[in-house]
C-alpha cells in the first residue's frame with residue numbers, strides 16, 4: 001500500500017530539537033549534491049540563510065534559479081511569487097517547491113489579473129492604450145507577468161526598476177506599473193518625471209478614480225498597492241534616529257514611502273542595502289529601513305559597524321519558512337508543496353521575465 005503523505009506538516013516535526021533538524025537537512029543536501037539547490041531570500045530567518053546555496057533578493061535569486069541547470073529540485077525559501085518565477089524559468093525536468101505554500105505576499109495579492117485587465121480596458125475606452133508599456137513588479141502573480149509578456153511589457157525588481165522604466169520609455173510614451181505605488185513613485189522621482197504626470201490608479205474605484213484627462217496625460221500610471229513591511233517606516237523614525245545618533249547614515253528600501261526615501265541618505269534594493277553596508281567605513285553608524293531579519297544579519301556580519309533597524313518591521317510571510325517545514329519538505333521532496341504554473345501562463349510570463357533579465361544584462365554591458 002502506498003503511504004499517504006500529509007499535505008500539512010505533521011506535529012511530530014515540532015518535537016525535533018533544532019540541532020537534529022539542521023543535521024538532517026544537511027544530510028539531505030549531502031545526499032542529493034548538485035541535484036538539489038536551496039535558494040534563500042535575504043529576509044529569511046538566519047538559520048535558513050545559513051543552509052542556503054544562494055542568498056539574494058528576488059532579482060538575484062530569479063537569475064540564480066535560471067542558471068541551475070544541473071539541479072533537479074529547486075527549493076525556494078521565500079514567498080510564493082518568487083517560487084512561481086523560479087518555476088517559470090526552470091528547465092525541463094526541474095521541480096520547484098517551497099517549505100510552506102501559505103507564505104504569500106500581501107502586496108502581490110493587491111493586483112489581480114481581472115483588475116489589471118479592467119484598467120487596461122479603461123485605457124482603451126478613452127483611446128489611450130496605445131503607447132502604454134505595462135511593467136509588473138516581480139512581487140506579483142504569474143498571470144500579471146503573463147499579461148506583460150503578451151502586451152510588450154516586462155517584469156522588474158527594485159534592483160532594476162529604473163532601467164526597466166527607461167526601457168519602457170524607449171518603446172512607448174507611458175508606463176503602467178503594478179502593484180507597488182511606492183516603488184513606482186520613487187522610480188518616477190529618480191527619473192525626474194514631473195509630479196503632475198504621475199497618477200495613482202485605485203482598482204477599488206471606477207476608472208481607477210481618475211478622469212479621462214488625468215489617465216490620458218499621465219506618463220506613469222501607478223497601481224495603488226503597497227508593502228506593509230516597508231510602509232511601516234515613517235519620517236519620524238528617520239528624524240528620531242538622526243537626533244539620537246548624530247552622523248548616522250540612513251538607508252532604506254524603495255518600497256518605503258517617498259517622504260521616508262527623501263529624508264534618507266540612500267535608497268535601493270535589498271542587494272543595494274547589503275553593498276551599502278559592506279562599503280561603509282569601519283565605525284560607521286547605519287540605520288536601515290527594511291525587513292528585520294536582514295538588518296539583524298547585517299549587524300552580526302559587520303561587528304565593526306553599528307547597524308540597527310530604523311524601526312522594527314518583520315515580514316510574517318517570509319517568517320513562515322523555518323527549519324521544521326524545510327526538513328519536512330526535504331523528507332518528502334517531489335511529493336509535497338510543488339509550485340507549478342500552467343504552461344499557457346508560464347510561456348507568456350517567461351517572455352516578460354526574460355525581457356527583465358536582458359534589460360539588466362544590457363545595462364551591465366553599457
Ligand code: SF4
Nearest residue numbers: 079105106227229315
Ligand atoms: S516584505 Fe513586503 S513585498 Fe516582501 S514579501 Fe513581505 S509583504 Fe511582500
